[in-house]
Amino acid sequence: MDRPPLNTIAVVGLGTMGTGIVDVLTRAGREVVGVDVDASAARRAVASLEASTARSVERGRLTEEERRGTLTRFRTSSDLQDVSGADLVIEVVPEDYDTKCRVFAALDSVVAPETILATGTNALSVTRLAADSDRPERVLGLHFFNPAPAMRLVEVVSSVLTSSEAVGAVTRLARELGKDPIAVGDRPGFVADGLLFGYLNQAAAMYESHYAGREDIDAAMRLGCGLPMGPLALLDLIGVDTARTVLDAMYAQSQDRLHAPAPILRQLSDAGLNGRKSGAGFYTYEAPGSPTVVPDARTPSDGAAGVTGRPVTAVGVVGSGTMAAGIAEVFARSGYPTVLAARSEEKARRALERVARSLERAVRKGRMSESDCRAALARITPSGTLETLSGVDLAVEAVAEDLEVKRELFAALDKVCRPGAVLATTTSSLPVVACARATTRPQDVVGMHFFNPAPAMKLVEVVRTVLTVDDAGATVREVCTAVRKHPVDCGDRAGFIVNALLFPYLNNAVKMVEEHYASPDDIDAAMKLGGGYPMGPFELLDVVGLDVSLAIEQVLHREFRDPGLAPAPLLEHLVAAGCLGRKTGRGFREYATR
Known part of the structure; x- marks a missing residue:
């Protein structure tokens, strides 16, 4: 009873x-x-x-x-x-x-x-x-x-x-x-915190290594993933000392290096810098308990480096897929004459039609006027040859995520683009420097990682290699601002900021299911209801594609050689079985096929 x-x-x-x-x-x-x-x-x-x-x-x-x-x-x-x-x-x-x-x-x-x-x-x-x-x-x-x-x-x-x-x-x-x-x-962190604190720990380690600034890390995860707070701001809200306690408990059970508290957490907590409650942590606050961030010695200053970018009056986009069309739309809507180059005139026209449909949707939804739609479309010139890029100041590559394909394209762009033009790749997982070295101007090559859908997503990761010169990076940042995107700076290593933090979290969620600790439904509910995430990890995996997710996990594992980053066997098995998510009708869930 x-x-x-x-x-x-x-x-x-x-x-x-x-x-x-x-x-x-x-x-x-x-x-x-x-x-x-x-x-x-x-x-x-x-x-x-x-x-x-x-x-x-x-x-x-x-x-x-x-x-x-x-x-x-x-x-x-x-x-x-x-x-x-x-x-x-x-x-x-x-x-x-x-x-x-x-x-x-x-x-x-x-x-x-x-x-x-x-x-x-x-x-x-x-x-x-x-x-x-x-x-x-x-x-x-x-x-x-x-x-x-x-x-x-x-x-x-x-x-x-x-x-x-x-x-x-x-x-x-x-x-x-x-x-x-x-x-x-009963295990440390349970579901939501078990996934959340591993991600927060990696963000702290990323900041500690000086790979990216605190503001850029937080902006990247808010704008690139739709999260309500960036990880370092969230650590300050939770309490650095609390995070350290949770991670210590998680590491004691898992012995996974990803759960070993980043040294900066110990340094901050030992110094009494525990976040909002103490008035300072990763950020500095108006007073203990206040949510208001105030400038401190680590706050970046606009134009502190004193480097200005090169003038950009015309842009080229290479590719014919969804991302290429979206990027061309972004530039055209912001007033840039844009060449949309593909492997054939037919592919270029199809890409232009994709842009036209997107602009028409914006008109129907009241987001732009008919005249602005026509003006934006008129700024795009479709082309079936790279020679039409000879006069552009910035060429953005958005072709297949295949290193040899990209290297061949960059070698061709090197020949047709004028001296001083900046060459950018939209890769999300391949080394930018490998594209740069396919040219005779590696100093002018930059990563410019847009997020899909490019017209809607505000974030662009600006990736500098060890060979990139300052004014090339400044050029891309200034263009991002001009097209109303938020640029964040990072170095040329696997995953950049967003994927390096997002995909280990997704992989750990798969491991929870693999270990029969929780179901995909419960885990998705935990992260949406407990963490304020717009999508649960399994919803997101099925949208991204399990094959794409596995490939990114493999790249991260090869780059960092951390056993904790090895792809979960369950993810590998589903990909081998052809269960790739929504696009195949089955991933972690089944979907109605058209």
Whole structure:
């Protein structure tokens, strides 16, 4: 028989997370006891609930009577004895095993035998906490996400000791709170943080190596992947010390070097630079706890290098596929006369027709006028020969992702383009320097990695090789700004910024499924609901194409030689079976075929 509903709930620890959980519970009609040894924390929790419910009344989400009822359901205490009547106790004290053990030991002697004890940890072993309790079958994890009132995901974590009755009761509660619970086993990070913190760690290591600046890393992931925050800003929000604790726990279990905390995390946390809460971390903030970033010694200055780019009045785009057409559209809409060169006149005309259809859609959606559409189209000259690129100032290659094909093209561009013209490749995974060395002007070759669809995506990764001169890189950055794109600087290594951070995260998601830890549906839900991602990893893999994803993983593995970057065998098997995602009708999911 199902146990009675969990109506009286205690929250032990009234920091940011505990206060958020109190808000969720009291609004859902639960009687809540908040316990904290710090009286000021209890006062802040009461003030926070008063302020949040007042805002809800102002916005018409609560009546004044409902607000009064919510406030009367919450009381605070500094004594654990006051939780004796609770049906459920949720512990959210600091992420320290000894501290949590002391709380659980004290609770064992206070609460009724049927009371469920939940830990809010996202890093420590639920099983270990349960084993040290007098009631291991009633101990589980209940992992809310910050901010708890807004985030829908709740991970319900079972150990091998947890009773199904306890799991069922807490899962029902989560649904009654308007949350989306997913059931997971006990391992560091669980699903969402297990994927998230590996990605954050790699971003920290990328910054530490001076490969790219903090602003560029964060902008790349926001604009290139549609994420709500960049990884370094997110580390500051979570807390550098918290991230280090979670990663230490993950590494202790996995021994995967990708989970070994980047040294900069230790350096920052040892210095007390733990992010927003301390007023400084990867960024500097107006005050401790403030979300407002202020300039510091690491803030880039506009034009600090004093290098200006070369004049660009005409552009050439080589290719006839989706990316080439999209890039040509971007330049033409921004006023640049553009040559769209393909292997034949017919292919060039088809590419121009693709641009015309895209512009017509923009007109139908009210995003541009008919006259602007006609003007943009008139700026594009289709051509079946490279000789028509002789007068351009910037030539952008957007052909197949095959190094020999690209090298042959760059050798040809070297012959037809005028001296001083900048040659750019849109490769996402091949070495830019290999294209540069196919020319007699490697100093003028730059990576210019647009994201698909080029007209919509704001990001361009500007990739300099060891041979690229400053004014060639400056030329591409200035052109990006002129076409209303956001350029980020990075070096010529596999994956640049976005793919180097994105694809190991996707690969780790595949490993979770391979290990039967969670299903693709649960993992996708966890990352969308818990991380604010626009797509879950398996949705994204099927859209990108499993063959494309595998190829990028293989490039990353070859470049960095890290065992943790080796493609998941399940990904290799699906590709070998021809299950490539949406384009074949089957990948990690099946799709209706036309």
